[in-house]
Amino acid sequence: MTAEIGHFALILALLVGVVQATLPIYGAHHGIRPWMAVARPAALVQLALVATAFGSLMHLYITSDFSVLNVVNNSHTAKPLLYKISGVWGNHEGSLLLWVLILALFGSAVALFGNNLPPALRARALSVQAMIAVGFYLFMLLTSNPFQRIMPPPANGNDLNPLLQDPGLAFHPPMLYLGYVGFSMAFSFAIAALIEGRVDAAWARWVRPWTLAAWCFLTAGITLGSWWAYYELGWGGWWYWDPVENASFMPWLAGTALLHSSTVVEKRDTLKGWTILLAIVTFSVSLLGTFLVRSGVLTSVHAFATDPARGIFILALLVIVIGGSLTLFAVRGPALVSTGLFQPISREGALLLNNLVMVTAAAAVLLGTLYPLLLDAIGGDKVSVGPPFFNAVFVPLMVPMIVAMAVGPLLAWKRADLAPAMSRLWMAALAALAVMALAWAMFTGGPLIGVAGVGLAAWLFVGTLVELASRVRLFRDPLSDSVGRLKRTPRAAWGMTLAHLGLAVAVAGMAAAGAWKTESIQAMKPGDAVTVGGYVFTFDGARAGRGPNYQLVAGTFRVSRNGKPVVTLMPEKRLYDVGQRPTTEAAIHTTFWGDIYAVIGEPEGDSGAYVTRLYFNPLVAWMWTGVLIMVAGGVLSLSDRRHRVGAPARRGAAVAQAARA
Amino acid sequence: MPTRAIYLLPLAVFLVMAAYFALGLTKDPKIIPSALIDKPVPTFKLPPIAGGKGDGFSSDDLKGDVTVVNVFASWCIPCRAEHPLVTELSEMKIARVYGLNYKDKPADALRWLKAFGDSYYATGADLDGRVGIDWGVYGVPETFIIDRSGKIRHKQVGPMTPDSLKNQIVPIIKELKK
Secondary structure (H helix, E strand, O other): OHHHHHHHHHHHHHHHHHHHHHHHHHHHOOOOOOHHOOOOHHHHHHHHHHHHHHHHHHHHHHHOOOOOOHHHHHHOOOOHHHHHHHOOOHHHHHHHHHHHHHHHHHHHHHHHHHHOOOOHHHHHHHHHHHHHHHHHHHHHHHHHHOOEOOOOOOOOOOOHHHHHHHHHHHHHHHHHHHHHHHHHHHHHHHHHHHHHHOOOHHHHHHHHHHHHHHHHHHHHHHHHHHHHHHHOOOOOOOOOOOHHHHHHHHHHHHHHHHHHHHHHHHHHHHOHHHHHHHHHHHHHHHHHHHHHHHOOOOOOOOOOOOOHHHHHHHHHHHHHHHHHHHHHHHHHHHOOOOOOOOOOOOHHHHHHHHHHHHHHHHHHHHHHHHHHHHHHOOOOOOOOOOOHHHHHHHHHHHHHHHHHHHHHHHOOOOOHHHHHHHOOOHHHHHHHHHHHHHHHHOOOOHHHHHHHHHHHHHHHHEEEEEEEEHHHOOOOOHHHHHHHHHHHHHHHHHHHHHHHHHHHHHHHHHHHHHHEEEEEEEEEOOEEEEEEEEEEEEEEEEEEEEOEEEEEEEEEEEEEOOOOOEEOOEEEEEEEEOOOOOEEEOOEEEEOOEEEEEEEEEOOOOOOOEEEEEEEEEEEHHHHHHHHHHHHHHHHHHHHHHHHHHHHHHHHHHHHHHHHH | HHHHHHEEEEEHHHHHHHHHHHHHHHHOOOOOOOOOOOOOOOOOOOOOOOOOOOOOOOOOHHOOOOEEEEEEOOOOHHHHHHHHHHHHHHHHOOOOEEEEEEEHHHHHHHHHHHOOOOOEEEEEEEEHHHHHHHHHOOOEEEEEEEEOOEEEEEEEEEOOEEEEEEEHHHHHHHHHHH
C-alpha cells in the first residue's frame, strides 16, 4: 500500500509539474495574471507530493518491506537504522527521488519567499524549474521506478554496499544534491532573464543568494565525500580524480566563477552575457555529473547504475535542457547590453581572470574525465589521463590564480593601478618568503610543490588580511575610526574575506599533505615497531570481533613520540555478512601538525603478523578547517542585509523599472 | 556578425559533446577502451628499481619474443591479490613477464617484492608515471601482452583472476607463440 501511495504521488507530481511548466510561462508572455499565479501553489503542491513519495520510500526502508525491489536490493533487516534511512538515497532510484525532492524544495522556497520578485520573472523561473522536474519525473517513472514491486518477496534484502554504510556518506549525497540542484535556481532565473531579455543589478541580487546557498552546500558536500574517502578507503589519500569526484568538482568550479561574475553584474552592470552563460554552464555540468555517474558512459567505483535505456533517456534530457538553453542563449544573448566599461587592470578584470581560470579548470576536468570516452569514439592515439594529467593541468592554473587572488580585492573598480596595490602587499610577500624558507629548511630535498604551496597559502592569507586592514584604513586613520569601519563592513565583504582566508588555510593543508606525507607499508608481528614521520608505531597484535552486521579484525598500535605515549590506534578491517565484502576502517589521530593514520590489512600466514599501512599526513586538518571557514564565509555573505531584507533590491528594481519607462 | 557567432559557440561545443556521448552509449561500458591495442609499444627505457637487481628494461627488450608487462605498485591493494597469479604465469615459462613498477617509492617496492616474491624477468621503475601515461595506464594493476614484433595485443585492466589467466592470458600467449 505504501509503495502505491508513493508511486501515485510521483505520477501526480508529474501532472502538476506539467501544469506548472506551461501555464505560468505562457501567462507571463501574454500578461494573463491568473495563469502566472498558478506557479506558486503548483510549486507547493509539487513539494507536498514529492515529499509524500520520498516519505513512502523511507517508510518502506525502515519497515524493511521486501516486496519492493529497491528495498530488496539495498537494504537488510540487520542494518542499523541510520543506514536503513541513508539507504533510501544510496542507490540509483532513491537518489533520483532525493534529487527531485530537493528541486521541489527550492521551487517552493522561491514560491514562498520570492515576494520581492517581479511576478513575471517569478512565474517564468518557476516554469523553467518545473520543466526540469518533469524531465526527472518522466525519467523515474519510465526507467527507474523506486516503487517497483517484486513477487514473491524474498525473506531478506541484499544489503547496502558496505562502503556506503558510514555516517560521513549518509549525509554526503544530500549535501551534494542541495548544491547541484541549488544551481538549478540560477539556471531557471537565467532562462527567465533571457526570455525577458533583461539582466540588471536587481536580477543579480535575486540570483546571488541561491547561488551562494548552492555553493555552500556543494563545498560542504564535496568535502564530506573527500573526508569519507580519506578515512574509509584507507589509502591515506583524500582526492583521487575519480570520475564521480570530478562530476562534483566541475559544478563547483563553474559555480565559483558564477558567484564572482554575478558580483560584477550587480555592481557594475557588465559581463551580463557571460554571467548568464555561466549560470547555464554551472547547472549543465551538474546535470552532466548526474549523467556521467548514472548512464554507464563512464564507469567508476561508485557508479550506481549502468543501463543503456537510462543512458539514452538522460542523453535526451541533457540535449533538451542544455541544448535548448544554449540555443536560447545564442538567440537572445546578443540582446543583453552591458553598460559598464572597464580596463584590464581593475576589480572587474581580476574577477574575469578568476572566471577564466575556473572555467578553464572545469573544462580541463571535463576533458580529463571524458578522455577515455573521446579516445574510444574517435579511435585516436594515446594522451595522458589520471592524476598526472590533472596535476599537470591544475598546478599551472591555480598558482597564478592564487597570486592574483590577494591582489584582486585591492584593485579599484573600472580602472586601477597595479603598482600601489602590489606595494601594499609587501607584508604578504615577506610572509610567503618566510614560510617558504622555513618549509625548505624543514623538508630540504622534498617536492618543491609543497614549498611553493605553503608559500602561496601564506601570501593569500596575509594578502587577504592586508586587504581587510586597508579597507578599514588601519593605522592610517585613528584606531577608533578603523574599528567603526570594521563594524560597518557589510557581511558580504566579510564573507569574501573569510572565504579567501579559508582557501589559504586549505591550500596550505593540501600542499603539505600532498608533498610531505610519509608512509610505510610492511608486515608486522606483535611487538614490532616502525617509525613514521617521527612517531613510533608499536604493534600489539590484532583480535577478531563482531559488529552489528559484520565481522571485524581490530589491530592495536601504541604510538609514541620521543618516548612519550601519544595515542593508541585501533584500525579495523570489516567483512560484511551479506555480500561478504571487506572494508577498511582507518584509525586516525588528528593533531595540529598532521594526522597519525593507521590501517590494518591481511594476516601474513599463521605467524600473527599482519600487513600494516602507517602514515603521517601533515596538515590534513587544515584542509577540512579551511573548507569549513570557506563555507562559513558563504553563510555569512548569505545573511547579508541586502539578501535578507530585500528592501534595496526592491528599490533597485523600482529604479530599473523607472529607467526603462 | 562576429559577436553573434560567439554566442553560438557554447551551443556548438555542446552539440559536439552530445554526439560523443551518443557514440559512447553504443559501446559496452565494461570494456575499457584501449587505443593501444595492435599498436607498437611506446618507446621507453626504464631504470631498475633503485637498490634492486637487474638493469631495468626498455621497449627494445619487448621485441623478438612474446612478452608480458605487468603494471604493479606496492600501494595498490588489488596488485597483492593478483601477485600469486603473476608468479604462476612467470613460472609457466611461456613468456617473459616484466614488472612495470608504477609511481612507487623504490624502498616500498623492494620490500613489497621481498614480501610477496619477485618472479619478474626484469623490473623497471616508473617513478613519475610518465611511461605509464604513454602506455595509457588507467588503473593499477594492468597487464599487457606483447607479440614478437613488439605490438601490444591484449590489455587486462584490473587484477588478473584465475579465470582470466586460464581462459584469456595463457591462450592468447600460446596463440601468439605459434
